[in-house]
Amino acid sequence: MKAKLVRTKNLTRLWEVVEAIKSASSGEPRLGLIYGPAGRGKTRAVDHLAAKTGAVYVSAARVWTPNAMLKCILAGLGGTLTVSAADNLTRAAEALGERLGVPSLGNGLLIVDEADYLAKGAQPPNTPPLLDTVRDLHDASGAPVLLVGMDGLAKILSRFAQFWDRVRMSEEFAPLDSGELIHLAGELAGLSMDEPSAEVIRRATHGNLRQAIVHLARLEAVAKAQGSQKVRPEWAQKISAEVARGKLRASGARLKVVK
Ligand SMILES: Nc1ncnc2c1ncn2[C@@H]1O[C@H](COP(=O)(O)OP(=O)(O)OP(=O)(O)O)[C@@H](O)[C@H]1O
Numbered sequence: 001m002k003a004k005l006v007r008t009k010n011l012t013r014l015w016e017v018v019e020a021i022k023s024a025s026s027g028e029p030r031l032g033l034i035y036g037p038a039g040r041g042k043t044r045a046v047d048h049l050a051a052k053t054g055a056v057y058v059s060a061a062r063v064w065t066p067n068a069m070l071k072c073i074l075a076g077l078g079g080t081l082t083v084s085a086a087d088n089l090t091r092a093a094e095a096l097g098e099r100l101g102v103p104s105l106g107n108g109l110l111i112v113d114e115a116d117y118l119a120k121g122a123q124p125p126n127t128p129p130l131l132d133t134v135r136d137l138h139d140a141s142g143a144p145v146l147l148v149g150m151d152g153l154a155k156i157l158s159r160f161a162q163f164w165d166r167v168r169m170s171e172e173f174a175p176l177d178s179g180e181l182i183h184l185a186g187e188l189a190g191l192s193m194d195e196p197s198a199e200v201i202r203r204a205t206h207g208n209l210r211q212a213i214v215h216l217a218r219l220e221a222v223a224k225a226q227g228s229q230k231v232r233p234e235w236a237q238k239i240s241a242e243v244a245r246g247k248l249r250a251s252g253a254r255l256k257v258v259k
């Protein structure tokens with residue numbers, strides 16, 4: 001399997017959100033949101049975005065305090081850290097502000113992956129401290145900020161009015177369709193896949209990109225053993241059954257107690 005990034009419809013969705021928050025003027029709401037279930041390709045897409053544009057990328061962690069988050073962002077910006085959270089906020093906002101209008105530095109774009117951690121442990125009307133700090137940074141710097149997280153993220157964030165009011169655009173990463181699977185098979189494994197085979201994989205994986213890659217890697221091995229690059233629907237059936245059986249074993253669902 002090749003390690004290359006394949007163009008998917010979700011990449012186009014990501015660029016639309018980024019364009020929307022980048023093209024808004026500083027002072028307007030410039031928060032964007034990308035969300036979707038595990039394995040839809042969110043992290044790979046924003047990693048690519050950061051590499052291509054020079055935007056700052058950080059990945060949130062369960063142990064983050066507001067100051068730990070600010071230090072991580074400041075480090076990504078090449079700034080000098082201090083012990084004081086208030087000073088780190090000022091420094092990070094200034095460093096982001098200086099990047100506005102600099103295309104090679106992402107025009108100040110900040111990307112926060114695993115953003116579900118920002119909203120943990122608070123119920124409205126109390127807002128989570130990490131979310132408040134992202135809002136403070138957004139307001140003080142005027143920079144566009146993209147949050148990336150799981151499928152429930154938009155719903156959770158919408159409960160915090162002051163934060164949600166600043167969200168300009170929000171897009172869900174969709175499951176792969178069979179056309180995209182055919183394209184992925186060709187690009188990543190050099191396989192030619194017909195619609196019925198793609199449909200088998202699509203149903204087995206529910207359009208999950210990570211699982212689709214697992215299937216394609218196995219299909220590639222079968223194709224090599226068979227000496228043909230043309231995927232047959234029965235190979236796809238066999239492989240999706242095998243993957244499902246392997247997962248059941250891994251979860252212990254098929255294990256029997258040996259007496
Ligand atoms: N456009 C792409 N082209 C090729 N491979 C991709 C693409 N997008 C994602 N992948 C691969 O699919 C797998 C899952 O992607 P990724 O980790 O980005 O998903 P995710 O949505 O961030 O998942 P999670 O919610 O579990 O963090 C990874 O192995 C990644 O390299």
Ligand SMILES: [Mg+2]
Binds near residue numbers: 042043044
């Ligand atoms: Mg991820």
